[in-house]
Amino acid sequence: MIMRRPVLLVVDDEKTVREMLKMILSDSYEVLLAEDGQQALKTVETQQVDMVLMDVNLPGMDGLKALELVKEADQDIEVVMLSAENSAQQAVTALRKGAYDYITKPFDSEDLLSTLKRLSDRLTLKTEVDYLKGELKVKKGYGEITSRSPRMRVVFELINAVSQTSSSVLITGESGTGKELVARAIQSRGPRRDKPFVAVNCGAVPADLMESELFGHEKGSFTGAHARKIGKFEYADGGTLFLDEVSTLPMHLQVKLLRVLQEKSFERVGSNIPIKVDIRVMAATNVDLEKEVRKGTFREDLYYRLKVVPIELPPLRERREDIPLLIHHFLKKHAMAFNKPVPGISAEAINALRNFSWPGNIRELENLIERLVVLSRDGREITYEDLPVGMFTTDIDGYPKGEARNFREAVESFERHYIIGVLNKTNWNKLEASRRMKVHRNTLLLKMKALKIKKPKSLNR
Ligand SMILES: Nc1ncnc2c1ncn2[C@@H]1O[C@H](COP(=O)(O)OP(=O)(O)OP(=O)(O)O)[C@@H](O)[C@H]1O
Ligand SMILES: [Mg+2]
Known part of the structure; x- marks a missing residue:
């Protein structure tokens, strides 16, 4: 296969x-x-x-x-x-x-x-x-989390250790690095595994509705409150409340959240009857919360209350050894979802994907693989040529983007695209690349110099 x-x-x-x-x-x-x-x-x-x-x-x-x-x-x-x-x-x-x-x-x-x-x-x-x-x-292990990177081993150990406790966990990492997946893995390995896992995206709910979203409200407590509403805190009782994009939580709710975490009880909006809950809180953010604290937009006391156990997820470009593994994982996952045979993929394509910077991290890789599976014709191998045109050239900073203004720029842009493409396929082995291009190594070196093509620093790890 x-x-x-x-x-x-x-x-x-x-x-x-x-x-x-x-x-x-x-x-x-x-x-x-x-x-x-x-x-x-x-x-x-x-x-x-x-x-x-x-x-x-x-x-x-x-x-x-x-x-x-x-x-x-x-x-x-x-x-x-x-x-x-x-x-x-x-x-x-x-x-x-x-x-x-x-x-x-x-x-x-x-x-x-x-x-x-x-x-x-x-x-x-x-x-x-x-x-x-x-x-x-x-x-059996960590849900869907696929990794062989030493950097992720630390994360697995933390997941293990923390899943047996109810300590607050703060998961940080760029967008698409698997923060929610990690939160779910912690829940599913611990004593709360059969209890609700309730996720709230703090950034997606309008600020004025957030309070009743979290804590619920009584009928008639404000204009538009036609019926009683149960908040996420009540739903999550016994289980986990996952506060995604926690940095966007408005200040007055930060105060209330802190109080709820300390007292383990809260009131619905428009009520003064305390409701006791047993909740584990996990929060996720893709911004530097410490900076927000310094700027005064995030409360320091809440920050420390959430950050009892911090888990930091490395971006995909810092664990490239996982890329081939993830590619195969997602090929299989989406082929199954679309009821297609799992397509093969050429080593060149894998090399090129491995050398990409993945600003959108694993989510971006998964989306691309899903698209490739959808477009794949049964039984045919996915090759470098199937990857989106321009994916690798626009990736490198400092090069003119957009349409060429004249013939020379157009030729240069074509050359740059071609050269970076071959270099990516050969893992930036210049001798091997020049052989494939059927030019002398020096010709390639001169061209690279003229076009200011340099191996991206992030590949030197
Ligand atoms: N190590 C991994 N193995 C397999 N799949 C993964 C891994 N990490 C992330 N994914 C998948 O990548 C996608 C993004 O993961 P997730 O939603 O957990 O990221 P996130 O950090 O919460 O992103 P965002 O900040 O954009 O919300 C999901 O489909 C998830 O299943
Ligand atoms: Mg998320």
């Missing part, structure tokens, strides 16, 4: 060996390179890697140790070991530590290719099953 090319990480301390292996293997695999065990580990932790080809004799951490740690980081990654001497002992140890196979140097490139082919055939078969397995794992 999976149609992208397998990603193979080559680990060897000799540059010439790395380059040679890359040449031999690039036709069949997306090749990544590392020169020692540390680098290899960093790569498997931060990028999608399916297979590793690793020299046994590495400086520092030796290959067998690195093998062990790679398997520890992700046991689904298959490793083939390479060694200069024909040592049966090392081979046995490597296999015992979970290596798939063992090849001795000097090797015959046909042998190497056929071993890797056997392995990748197996991987291709395995991925669909794993996907289902992974999905089950995720369902």
